[in-house]
């Protein structure tokens with residue numbers, strides 16, 4: 390049985406104070422959430438410490454949005470896996486398309502980050518997905534195959550989550566057809582050594598489309614950006630029917 394993982398990616402939003410306001414409304418709503426669903430919040434680094442304290446004893450897991458591959462070193466501006474695990478972080482997003490697009494992330498550095506996360510006990514969420522141009526050119530399958538082939542070299546597939554995020558669907562309201570997301574996720578699964586790796590869909594997931602998305606058999610959860618910033622909206626998503 391594959392795990393269901395529902396993750397909020399706050400990106401570069403929310404101060405510490407705002408993170409606490411969110412929890413006041415969000416945590417009570419989790420009483421309705423079936424126990425087998427893993428719920429996590431991936432916050433900016435500056436919120437992780439206070440969130441770790443506030444989430445202690447709750448069922449919400451904490452995630453970061455990036456991790457460096459070295460244990461420590463002269464890497465100004467970076468954060469290592471042991472720094473994250475020390476404060477209670479359990480998951481980390483790796484290779485988000487915004488990191489690839491704006492910060493020069495490559496399949497090679499993604500691979501290094503995945504392995505470092507696992508070495509120090511974090512569960513990485515590997516993001517893959519195509520641009521509109523690549524989709525229109527019929528390159529979706531080859532692009533994703535390449536991202537998986539390079540990204541997953543020597544990566545432990547028993548401690549891994551994958552997120553399929555078509556870049557054109559991120560923050561645009563232009564959600565991928567659920568049957569198409571299901572098809573691509575099935576394709577991703579067929580390329581894995583471990584077919585039980587949870588594979589999420591991400592890209593304009595909202596309260597009004599979550600039920601349809603989660604009804605698809607290959608989709609094991611969602612990675613949610615904008616709609617995870619409002620407690621009521623994210624609560625509706627984790628409590629999908």
Ligand SMILES: O=C[C@H](O)COP(=O)(O)O
Pocket residue numbers: 398485554558559560561591592593594612613614615616
């Ligand atoms: O990590 C989350 C994705 O980039 C999706 O963002 P979005 O839900 O705002 O489209």
